[in-house]
Amino acid sequence: MLAPGVHRVGDYRSAQRALTDGRLVHWLRRDSAPNPIAAGIARWLDAMDPAHRHPLRKTIAAALTPAAIGRLEPDLNAMAGRLTTRLLDAGEVDLFQIYARPLTKFMVLRILGIEEAAFAGFDDLLDRLEPNLRQALSPAGSAGVDQAFFASWTQATAAHAQGGGLLAALSADLRAAGPEADLPIFAAMFALAATSNIAPFIAQAAHGLAAQPDVWRHLQAEPSRLPPALEEWLRFCPPLAFVHLVAAAPVNDGRIAPGDSVLVALDAANRDPDLFEEPHAYRPDRNAAHLSFGHGPLACIGMIMARTLASLAIGHLLDAGRPFAEGQLPYPIVNLEPNIGEAER
Numbered sequence: 001m002l003a004p005g006v007h008r009v010g011d012y013r014s015a016q017r018a019l020t021d022g023r024l025v026h027w028l029r030r031d032s033a034p035n036p037i038a039a040g041i042a043r044w045l046d047a048m049d050p051a052h053r054h055p056l057r058k059t060i061a062a063a064l065t066p067a068a069i070g071r072l073e074p075d076l077n078a079m080a081g082r083l084t085t086r087l088l089d090a091g092e093v094d095l096f097q098i099y100a101r102p103l104t105k106f107m108v109l110r111i112l113g114i115e116e117a118a119f120a121g122f123d124d125l126l127d128r129l130e131p132n133l134r135q136a137l138s139p140a141g142s143a144g145v146d147q148a149f150f151a152s153w154t155q156a157t158a159a160h161a162q163g164g165g166l167l168a169a170l171s172a173d174l175r176a177a178g179p180e181a182d183l184p185i186f187a188a189m190f191a192l193a194a195t196s197n198i199a200p201f202i203a204q205a206a207h208g209l210a211a212q213p214d215v216w217r218h219l220q221a222e223p224s225r226l227p228p229a230l231e232e233w234l235r236f237c238p239p240l241a242f243v244h245l246v247a248a249a250p251v252n253d254g255r256i257a258p259g260d261s262v263l264v265a266l267d268a269a270n271r272d273p274d275l276f277e278e279p280h281a282y283r284p285d286r287n288a289a290h291l292s293f294g295h296g297p298l299a300c301i302g303m304i305m306a307r308t309l310a311s312l313a314i315g316h317l318l319d320a321g322r323p324f325a326e327g328q329l330p331y332p333i334v335n336l337e338p339n340i341g342e343a344e345r
């Protein structure tokens with residue numbers, strides 16, 4: 001136990017069990033909500049819980065099927081191509097800000113069904129989403145909520161709720177089965193979930209692979225090896241280090257009491273020596289199952305999109321085919337944000 005009432009699960013099998021134990025719920029559903037935004041977030045999590053059979057989960061799943069992703073792929077490819085050119089033409093770049101983040105924003109706006117002409121208006125709003133949602137969830141949230149930001153976000157999403165994408169589908173669901181006023185907060189939660197892990201993953205995996213010239217060249221020569229190499233990067237370096245659950249009922253013969261926190265350490269489970277040979281080594285051909293997308297009914301609903309986008313994004317960098325001297329990256333780079341890939345602890 002880390003502190004009274006906090007437990008850490010760090011081995012693979014126990015992590016799987018914890019992630020599928022119905023007595024352990026998402027931490028955000030523990031407390032009474034400190035403000036209307038936090039209450040909307042709690043309703044989103046309920047809607048996303050398969051046990052509640054909310055129509056919204058189905059609607060989101062329908063926007064992320066292989067067929068739906070296939071329809072987006074040509075545009076995602078074109079965008080990745082333009083960003084690769086910009087990246088290679090730049091003298092010094094931040095791989096996260098100049099490449100991964102814009103590509104990810106483009107993806108989420110296309111899924112939501114926002115017209116390209118309106119993208120610029122969403123650019124800054126998407127950047128400010130995470131700090132504002134965090135603020136709304138903090139104990140001091142009610143006082144610190146940036147009402148002007150949420151008003152702008154609400155206005156921007158409402159303007160596109162009649163389009164043909166996920167925003168319109170969510171709007172229809174909420175008219176039928178939930179407070180329609182939840183649309184902006186549900187769109188915000190979707191946008192956050194869809195961008196917060198994949199953007200650092202793309203930047204960090206590209207950086208990590210390119211920093212090993214033999215691996216990079218090997219992938220250039222055999223691009224079909226990229227998906228397993230990325231899967232191993234997910235095991236090796238999960239963007240979300242842990243899932244924070246809370247006991248809704250006694251677990252483990254009461255050793256975990258109602259209200260206790262259970263931190264399911266995905267990074268530690270992914271390196272469980274009982275399951276992975278040389279767990280601390282990155283082996284691009286390992287092809288081993290990991291827990292980075294979670295596990296069980298609450299596992300990431302966007303994992304196919306995540307895999308598609310990461311392969312496509314890093315595939316473009318590999319295709320650019322720039323020769324690079326030993327010890328140098330194949331593209332210019334000045335920094336990665338210091339916290340890339342690290343979840344809050």
Ligand code: HEM
Nearest residue numbers: 048193194197198201239243292293294300301302305306
């Ligand atoms: C490498 C990239 C990604 C990783 C590692 C990842 C990981 C996860 C994990 C572990 C969860 C469960 C979280 C929990 O129970 O607290 C989750 C939930 C979710 N993910 Fe992903 N994800 C990624 C990319 C994506 C993408 C690209 C999308 C959509 C396009 C997406 C959409 C969602 C949604 C909607 C949820 C559930 C709702 C929520 O947590 O708010 N994810 N993801």
